[in-house]
Amino acid sequence: xxxKLIAANWKMYKxxxxxxxxxxxFLPLVAGHTRDEIVVCPPFLDLPAALEAAKGxxxxxxxxxxxxxxxxxxxxxxxxxxxxxxxITHVIVGHSERRQYFGETDDTVNLRLKMxxxxxxxxxxxxxxxxxxxxxxxxxxxxxxxxxxxxxxxxAKKAAKLVxxxxxxxxxxxxxxxxPAIAAEAHAVIRNEVTRIFGEDFAAKLRILxxxxxKPDNAAALMAEEEIDGAxxxxxxxxxxxxxxxxxx
Ligand code: PGA
Numbered sequence: 429x430x431x432k433l434i435a436a437n438w439k440m441y442k443x444x445x446x447x448x449x450x451x452x453x454f455l456p457l458v459a460g461h462t463r464d465e466i467v468v469c470p471p472f473l474d475l476p477a478a479l480e481a482a483k484g485x486x487x488x489x490x491x492x493x494x495x496x497x498x499x500x501x502x503x504x505x506x507x508x509x510x511x512x513x514x515x516i517t518h519v520i521v522g523h524s525e526r527r528q529y530f531g532e533t534d535d536t537v538n539l540r541l542k543m544x545x546x547x548x549x550x551x552x553x554x555x556x557x558x559x560x561x562x563x564x565x566x567x568x569x570x571x572x573x574x575x576x577x578x579x580x581x582x583x584a585k586k587a588a589k590l591v592x593x594x595x596x597x598x599x600x601x602x603x604x605x606x607x608p609a610i611a612a613e614a615h616a617v618i619r620n621e622v623t624r625i626f627g628e629d630f631a632a633k634l635r636i637l638x639x640x641x642x643k644p645d646n647a648a649a650l651m652a653e654e655e656i657d658g659a660x661x662x663x664x665x666x667x668x669x670x671x672x673x674x675x676x677x
Contacts (some may be wrong), residue, residue, distance in 0.1 A: 431633050432651065433591060434443055434675045435467040435552060436665030442470060444477035451481035451670050457672035464485065464658065466675055467518050468665070469552075472506055476616060479515050481501035490518030490552070494508070496539035508547035510575060518550045520660075523576065524597045534577030541590075550589040552637065552660060553578055554590070555633065559598035567596075568617045575621045584626040592618060592636045593660040599640025601663060608653045611638045613654035644673035651677050 442450065443584045447470055458466060478489045478563040494504040506673055511519065518556035521544060531591045537553065542550040555574040557567045571594070579587065594614050599606050606614070623631040638650055639660030665671040 430633065430657045433467065433518075433552075433635055433637060434462040434464050435518070435593075435637065435658065435660050436469060436671055437523070437660055437662050438468070438470045438474075438666060439492070439525070439662060440471055442474055444474050445538065447477040448481050450666075451478065451487075454658075454672055455482070455485050456485065457668060458487070458675050459485075461675060463553055464675060469518065471522055474597070475511075475514055475516060488517050489515070490520060490550075491516050492520045492523065492554050494519045494521065494540055494549070496543040496655050498543075506670050507536035508541040508543055508549065510547070512547060513659050514551070518552060520552045520554065520593075524555045524556055524595055524600060524638060528597070534574060537574075537578045538580050538582075542582055542586075545582065545586050545589065550591075552591045554593045554595050554639070554660070556593075556595040556600075556614075556640070557602040562596065562598060567614065571614060571617050571620045575618060575625065579622075579625050584630045587626060587630070590634065591658075592622070592634065593617060593639045594636055595639035595660060597640075601641070603641050605636070605641040605646050605650070608649050608656070612652060612653040615653075619655070642674060644670055644677075645675035647674045 467488040467490050469492050491511050492617045495507050498509050521540045525534035557570040596606050619631050635657035636655050637658040638661045642659045642661045643664045
């Protein structure tokens with residue numbers, strides 16, 4: 429049995445004060461909830477406030493990106509050393525918004541992923557097709573290509589902590605959720621590709637999250653799919669009650 433991971437991606441929302449307010453309300457709502465692993469990924473500047481607020485709870489704190497070098501002349505980037513020094517355990521890599529607006533490619537996703545794994549983080553590697561690719565019947569090819577390139581030259585041993593998030597780009601922030609069946613089908617394609625790359629044992633243990641307009645009212649149906657091992661939640665994770673309802677689907 430794979431323990432589900434429910435992760436919040438706050439994107440560029442909330443200040444440190446708003447972060448503290450969130451945890452003050454959220455933690456009591458999920459106290460004692462051990463069925464699923466819970467992680468919150470706030471913006472970088474909110475990480476210290478989130479770590480402080482979540483101290484002593486079972487909620488992990490993750491970053492939304494990480495650079496592939498430990499330090500250097502890389503203005504505006506953040507390194508594994510800096511995140512480790514804070515106590516961060518998880519990191520999102522290759523989110524579609526980074527791919528779409530900030531020039532992230534399959535190759536830079538691969539570099540970031542290698543570094544995150546090397547440094548001991550649990551990376552949540554995001555993949556997913558855009559609407560035109562789905563409509564052209566290219567979804568499976570896109571998912572396979574994104575996996576092959578993201579995991580290039582990484583061994584199964586190194587990749588042990590890897591988590592994948594399947595996030596169809598047409599479902600992100602649009603209110604259009606993939607049906608549980610569509611998501612499960614894509615997850616099966618990804619798991620097959622991961623089997624090819626890392627082997628059967630690895631693929632059997634790998635957690636594949638679904639992301640894209642997950643809400644309290646659709647979480648249960650999505651999580652009921654055997655292929656879906658959790659969720660990466662954007663908009664609906666900003667409100668403590670709504671995110672707690674998703675966690676407790
Ligand atoms: P959404 O975002 O839940 O707001 O669709 C998901 C994500 O981008 O990770």
